[in-house]
Amino acid sequence: MTENPYLPRRAKIESIKQETTGERIIKTFAVVIEDQAYRERFQHKPGQCAMLGINGVGESMISIASSPTNKEFLNFSVMKLGKVTSAIHELEAGDLITIRGPYGNNFPLDEWYQKNIITIGGGIGQAPLRSIIQYVLDKKGEFGGLDIIYGARTTADLCYREDHFQTEQSVFWQRRNVRVHLSIDVPEAGWDRFVGVVPDNLLRLKPSPENAIAITCGPPVMIKFVIKNLLALGFKDEQIYTTLENRMKCGIGKCGRCNVGSFYVCKDGPVFSYARLKNLPEKG
Ligand SMILES: Cc1cc2nc3c(=O)[nH]c(=O)nc-3n(C[C@H](O)[C@H](O)[C@H](O)COP(=O)(O)OP(=O)(O)OC[C@H]3O[C@@H](n4cnc5c(N)ncnc54)[C@H](O)[C@@H]3O)c2cc1C
Numbered sequence: 282m283t284e285n286p287y288l289p290r291r292a293k294i295e296s297i298k299q300e301t302t303g304e305r306i307i308k309t310f311a312v313v314i315e316d317q318a319y320r321e322r323f324q325h326k327p328g329q330c331a332m333l334g335i336n337g338v339g340e341s342m343i344s345i346a347s348s349p350t351n352k353e354f355l356n357f358s359v360m361k362l363g364k365v366t367s368a369i370h371e372l373e374a375g376d377l378i379t380i381r382g383p384y385g386n387n388f389p390l391d392e393w394y395q396k397n398i399i400t401i402g403g404g405i406g407q408a409p410l411r412s413i414i415q416y417v418l419d420k421k422g423e424f425g426g427l428d429i430i431y432g433a434r435t436t437a438d439l440c441y442r443e444d445h446f447q448t449e450q451s452v453f454w455q456r457r458n459v460r461v462h463l464s465i466d467v468p469e470a471g472w473d474r475f476v477g478v479v480p481d482n483l484l485r486l487k488p489s490p491e492n493a494i495a496i497t498c499g500p501p502v503m504i505k506f507v508i509k510n511l512l513a514l515g516f517k518d519e520q521i522y523t524t525l526e527n528r529m530k531c532g533i534g535k536c537g538r539c540n541v542g543s544f545y546v547c548k549d550g551p552v553f554s555y556a557r558l559k560n561l562p563e564k565g
């Protein structure tokens with residue numbers, strides 16, 4: 282008998298980390314799928330998502346924020362927004378949630394052998410990028426340089442702050458061509474890094490398009506200007522990748538909730554090269 286693709290499985294929350302204390306609260310959950318056979322089948326790639334749910338409340342599509350090289354648990358960074366995400370925020374370590382997936386396509390990391398990788402993130406958009414960042418750090422010999430450009434409104438809104446600071450200050454990673462460029466939108470006492478929006482930090486840093494891939498995730502307005510600036514820096518359409526976050530229900534290309542033209546973002550995305558994205562209609 283074929284497996285019901287809608288069937289969620291139980292997963293235990295092993296630990297919870299509060300990432301942000303700013304206007305939008307984000308928590309990162311480390312979860313382990315209870316059923317061993319399903320856990321072994323759940324082989325994700327960076328860029329993919331899963332439906333997280335709470336019985337009696339509903340489900341939300343959330344990016345998998347950990348790398349597949351992490352075999353211990355899956356990370357999900359969830360921003361408290363509405364019904365489901367607020368209920369997830371109420372949970373504690375040891376509680377159960379439901380999970381189904383992994384869903385969607387992925388960043389084609391296998392095609393990026395020895396390429397310089399530039400991630401450009403804003404706010405919660407750093408979640409899918411974190412999966413790539415951890416993957417590239419774990420498999421550094423397969424890639425060229427790694428530039429992590431990331432910004433949020435204030436320091437209280439920066440996700441994965443300690444990890445980013447550690448990587449930024451690590452001589453080990455500096456010698457391996459890994460650089461972190463953090464920014465906040467408005468000045469704050471004690472902040473000696475860039476102040477301004479992410480697209481402006483990108484223009485200031487001027488990463489070279491030579492042998493490079495740029496991946497950007499964040500608010501739509503940030504993505505729009507990041508892409509504009511990447512093109513101005515000489516990046517070609519096929520060197521630029523992003524993700525779409527249309528609202529979703531089934532997650533498997535059946536309900537039609539997430540379509541853009543003839544594409545279903547849940548199945549044909551969420552990862553799109555700009556070469557593909559620019560030919561999509563504005564609305565479904
Ligand atoms: C591919 C994909 C990856 C995602 N990854 C993450 C992630 O890693 N972390 C995370 O916190 N969120 C992520 N999201 C967004 C997340 O799915 C929604 O925020 C969540 O479903 C909201 O559910 P809710 O019940 O809390 O809010 P609801 O009660 O359904 O809605 C509250 C408000 O949020 C708006 N809203 C809900 N969903 C979306 C959406 N997808 N886009 C824009 N506005 C929305 C509603 O219109 C409403 O105004 C992702 C979405 C997609 C499609």
Ligand code: FES
Pocket residue numbers: 528529530531532533534535536537538539540545546547548
């Ligand atoms: S969410 Fe149902 S078709 Fe994409």
